[in-house]
Amino acid sequence: MSDLDQLYQQIILDHAKTRYGSGLREAPAGVTSGESVQHNPVCGDHIRLRIQLEGSTLKNVSWEGDGCSISMASASVLSEMAEGIDREEFLVILDEFRELMRSRGARPGDEEVLGDGAAFAGVSKFPARVKCAMLSWVAAEAALLAANV
Amino acid sequence: MSSALPTTQDTLPRPLNDAEASRLRADFPILGRSVNGTPLTYLDSGATSQKPTCVYEAEQHFYENFNAAVHRGAHSLAVEATDIFEQSRTDVARFIGAKDNEVIWTSNATEALNLLTYSFGNASAGLGGETARAFALGPGDEIVVTELEHHANLIPWQELALRTGATLKYIPVDEAGALRMDLAEQIVTPATRILAFTHVSNVLGTVIDVPALVALARSVGALTVLDGCQSVPHLPVNVKDLSVDFMAFSGHKMLGPTGIGGLYGRAALLDAMPPFLTGGSMITSVTMEKAEYLPSPMRFEAGTQRIAQAHGLATAVSYLSEVGMDRIAAWEELLGERMLTGLGSIPGVRVLGPGPGAARIGTAPFIIEGVHPHDVGQFLDSRGVAVRVGHHCAQPLHRALGVVSSTRASTYLYNTTSDIDALLNAVADVRGYFGVGK
Numbered sequence: 322m323s324d325l326d327q328l329y330q331q332i333i334l335d336h337a338k339t340r341y342g343s344g345l346r347e348a349p350a351g352v353t354s355g356e357s358v359q360h361n362p363v364c365g366d367h368i369r370l371r372i373q374l375e376g377s378t379l380k381n382v383s384w385e386g387d388g389c390s391i392s393m394a395s396a397s398v399l400s401e402m403a404e405g406i407d408r409e410e411f412l413v414i415l416d417e418f419r420e421l422m423r424s425r426g427a428r429p430g431d432e433e434v435l436g437d438g439a440a441f442a443g444v445s446k447f448p449a450r451v452k453c454a455m456l457s458w459v460a461a462e463a464a465l466l467a468a469n470v
Numbered sequence: 471m472s473s474a475l476p477t478t479q480d481t482l483p484r485p486l487n488d489a490e491a492s493r494l495r496a497d498f499p500i501l502g503r504s505v506n507g508t509p510l511t512y513l514d515s516g517a518t519s520q521k522p523t524c525v526y527e528a529e530q531h532f533y534e535n536f537n538a539a540v541h542r543g544a545h546s547l548a549v550e551a552t553d554i555f556e557q558s559r560t561d562v563a564r565f566i567g568a569k570d571n572e573v574i575w576t577s578n579a580t581e582a583l584n585l586l587t588y589s590f591g592n593a594s595a596g597l598g599g600e601t602a603r604a605f606a607l608g609p610g611d612e613i614v615v616t617e618l619e620h621h622a623n624l625i626p627w628q629e630l631a632l633r634t635g636a637t638l639k640y641i642p643v644d645e646a647g648a649l650r651m652d653l654a655e656q657i658v659t660p661a662t663r664i665l666a667f668t669h670v671s672n673v674l675g676t677v678i679d680v681p682a683l684v685a686l687a688r689s690v691g692a693l694t695v696l697d698g699c700q701s702v703p704h705l706p707v708n709v710k711d712l713s714v715d716f717m718a719f720s721g722h723k724m725l726g727p728t729g730i731g732g733l734y735g736r737a738a739l740l741d742a743m744p745p746f747l748t749g750g751s752m753i754t755s756v757t758m759e760k761a762e763y764l765p766s767p768m769r770f771e772a773g774t775q776r777i778a779q780a781h782g783l784a785t786a787v788s789y790l791s792e793v794g795m796d797r798i799a800a801w802e803e804l805l806g807e808r809m810l811t812g813l814g815s816i817p818g819v820r821v822l823g824p825g826p827g828a829a830r831i832g833t834a835p836f837i838i839e840g841v842h843p844h845d846v847g848q849f850l851d852s853r854g855v856a857v858r859v860g861h862h863c864a865q866p867l868h869r870a871l872g873v874v875s876s877t878r879a880s881t882y883l884y885n886t887t888s889d890i891d892a893l894l895n896a897v898a899d900v901r902g903y904f905g906v907g908k
Contacts, residue, residue: 324506325852329845334905364844364860365874387874389844390904453844 327443328450329390336437337390342400346383348373355468359460361452366392370460374468377408384457391441391450396457398437408465414438415458422451485800486793491886494793497522498884508854511892516672516833516880517858518722519703521786525725528785529778539774541751555777558784559767565787566698566719566734567708574733574740574767575780579699580622582718582733583666585770586695587626588746590664594634598744605693605743609635612661614692616641616649617870618671618678621863623697623718627666636663643870647674648824654686662692669701669717673864673878674823675806675833677701684713693739699723703882704802704831706795709734725790726783730776740766747772790883798883802832805881805890809834812894818901822871832881835862838897840906843877849903850877853896 348354348371356371368386372379382400386392403411417434418441426446430439444454486494495501498520503510512520532554538547540555556570563573576582592598593605607613613627617640631638639662641654658665665687670677680696687694696717701707703724709717716739721730735743745752745763749772754762763769790798813836814821822835838846847859858878861868868874879893901907 323852325849328848329904365865365868366842366844389842391844447848450844450848 324443324446328447330440330443332437332440333394334390336394336397339397340393341397342383343385343393343397344383345369345371345385346373346381348381352380353468355464355466357460357463357467359456359463361388361392361456363449363452364389366453366456368392368396368456368460370396370457370464372403372461372464372468374408379403379406379408379411382461384460386457388456389450389453391444391453392456395438395441395454398441399457399461402436402438403461411461411465415462418458419455421445422454483794483796483800485804486797486883487801488886488888491801491884494522494884495886497524497789499523501884505854505856506852511853511855511889513879513881513885513889513893514856514858515703515723515882515885516675516700516862516878518728519725519882520884521725521727521782522789524789525727525782525786529727529782532778532781537778540777541768551777554781555775558780561784562732562780562787563734565791566702566717567710568734569737571765571767572709572734572737572740574735574770575775576718576731576733577729577776578722578731579697579718579720580731582731583622583626583695583697585733585746586716586718586735587630589743589770591630591633592744592746598742601742602744607631607634607636607663610661611636611663612639612659613637613664613666614639614641614658614662615665616667616678617643617866618647618649618668618674618676619666619864619866620668620672620697620699621865622699623666623668623695624866627664637661641667643867645871646824647671647676647822647867647871648828649678651679651682654683658686658690658692660690662687662690664695665692666695666697668697668699669707669712670704670831670833671823671864671867672700673833673835673862673867673876675700675830675835675880676823677705677829677831680712680714688713698734700831700833703790705799715739721779721783721786724783725786727779730779730783733770735766737766740770743769745769745772749773751775793883799831801883802881802885803830805885805887806830806832806834808887808890809879809881809893812890813897816894816898818907819897822873822876832885833878834880835876835878836897837873837876838900838906841900841904843875845904846877846897846900849900850893850896853892853899855879855893855896857893 354373366388370384373381430442432439538551540552593602696714698719702719717734722728752772843859
C-alpha cells in the first residue's frame with residue numbers, strides 16, 4: 322500500500338463522510354457537560370466539541386467544525402468510541418492515540434485499545450497531518466477539564 | 471487592465487519559453503530531485519522561491535574570503551566586507567529604482583513592516599523630536615489597509631492602532647476578491663494618515679491599481695506603504711514610478727537567501743523617523759543618559775547585520791536582471807493563464823479571484839468541491855506537485871470569499887508548461903481518489 326493509501330484508509334474516508342457525532346447537541350438542564358474549541362492555525366480549521374457526563378461516564382459526544390478528511394474522521398471515530406465509556410478509560414485511549422500520532426510511523430495502531438482509531442497509524446508518517454488528527458482529541462481532553470469532574 | 475505589465479502594445483516584452491526556462495532549471499539543483507518517487511513539480515514559489523547556485527555560492531565565497539563585521543574595525547577584512555555589504559545595498563536599491571541610502575536591510579518583509587509601525591509608534595510616544603512629529607498618531611487619526619492583506623501587512627497596523635488610539639479601517643473586496651475601488655474614496659478621508667496595501671495579492675495573484683490608491687492617499691496627505699512581497703520577485707517594480715513612500719519586500723521569495731529582506735523609504739522620511747531597534751552601530755554619540763542616532767539606513771540597522779545574506783540577495787537580483795524582469799513577468803503571465811484556464815475546465819474545480827481580464831501574476835488559488843485543501847495538497851504531493859494549502863496568512867480575505875482555506879499554485883521563472891500540465895493532471899484525479907462527485 323502506498324503511503325498515501327495508508328494515510329487515507331477506507332475506514333478514514335468513510336468516517337470523514339459519516340461524521341459520527343456531527344451537530345452540536347445541547348446538554349439537558351441539570352446534566353454536566355464540558356466544551357472546548359480548538360483551532361489548527363496552519364489551515365484555519367476548527368472544531369467545537371461538547372461532552373455530556375453521567376457521573377464519570379461520557380455521554381453524547383457531539384461537535385461542529387470544518388476541516389480536512391483526517392480531522393473530520395478523527396472527530397467521528399472519537400465520538401463513536403467515547404459514548405458510554407468511563408472518563409479514566411477514555412484518557413487511556415487518548416494517551417495511546419497521542420503516542421501513536423507521535424510515532425512517525427514506527428508504531429502499528431493497537432486495535433484492541435483504539436478500535437477504528439488504529440486506522441490513523443498511517444497519519445503519523447505525515448508530521449504535517451498529526452495536528453489534523455489530534456484536533457478533536459485535544460478538544461475532548463479540554464472539554465473534560467472544563468466539565469470539572 | 472489587460473496585462474500585468476507596464477508596457478505598451480509595440481514594446482511587448484518577449485516572454486521566456488519552455489526551452490529557456492528548462493535551461494535556467496540547471497541553475498537550481500533542487501528542481502532536479504524527486505519526491506515520493508516522482509519528479510518534483512515546484513509550484514510554491516509564492517511561499518518561497520528556490521535559489522540558484524550562484525546565490526549560495528556567493529554566500530560561501532563571502533565566508534571563505536571576506537567575513538568580518540561591517541562598519542567597524544580598521545582591518546582589511548572589515549573594509550572589504552563593508553564594501554560588499556554596501557555594494558549589495560546599492561545593487562538591490564537600483565533593482566527597485568531606489569537611491570542607495572533608501573533601502574534598509576531587515577530579516578524579512580514582516581520585520582520591515584514592524585520596523586515602520588514601531589517607528590511610528592515611537593513617534594506617537596513623543597520620541598524622535600520635532601521631525602518625528604509628522605509620524606505621530608493618536609485618537610481621530612485613521613490607518614487604512616485592504617481586505618486583501620497578508621497578515622504581515624494587517625496585524626502590525628492593528629497593533630499600532632491599539633498602541634496609539636488611532637482607528638484602523640479597510641477597503642473591502644467584492645465576492646470575487648476584487649478590491650472595491652468604488653468605495654475607496656469614501657474610506658480614505660482627510661483623517662487618513664497612512665494607506666497600507668499590497669501590490670499583488672498573495673492569495674489571488676491579482677495586481678492592485680497602485681497609481682489610483684497612491685493618488686487617493688496623496689489627495690488627503692496620507693503616507694503610502696506598499697507590500698511588495700509578491701510583486702518585486704515577479705514584475706518590474708520601480709518605487710519612484712509607483713510614487714509610494716515606503717515598500718517592504720522579501721529576499722527569499724526572489725531567489726535570495728532566507729533571513730534577508732528590505733524596507734524602501736523616501737530618504738527624507740527615513741531620516742525624520744525615530745529608530746525601532748536600538749543598540750550598536752546605529753549611533754553617533756552615547757552617554758549614560760542618552761544617544762544620538764545616525765541617519766538612515768544605519769539608524770535602522772542596530773547590531774551585526776546580515777552581511778552574507780545581503781550579498782546573496784544582491785547576487786539574486788543580478789541573476790533576475792540578467793534574465794530580464796519584463797521577460798519573467800511575461801512568461802509567468804502565460805503560465806498563469808495556462809493554470810487558470812486549465813483548472814477552470816476541470817469538473818468540480820472552482821478558481822478563486824476575479825475572472826478573465828484582471829491582471830494577475832502566475833498564481834492560481836482554487837477549491838475542489840468536496841475535498842478539503844489539506845487533502846488536495848496531500849494528494850498532489852504524492853504526485854510530486856508542491857503547492858500551498860491553508861489560509862496563506864490571509865484569513866480575512868478567505869472569509870470574504872466564503873471559504874476557510876484554499877489551494878494555491880504559484881509559478882516562477884524556472885517553471886515550464888510541463889509543470890503546469892503535471893499540476894492539471896494531478897488535480898483532475900483528486901475527486902476520484904477521494905470518492906467525490908461520482
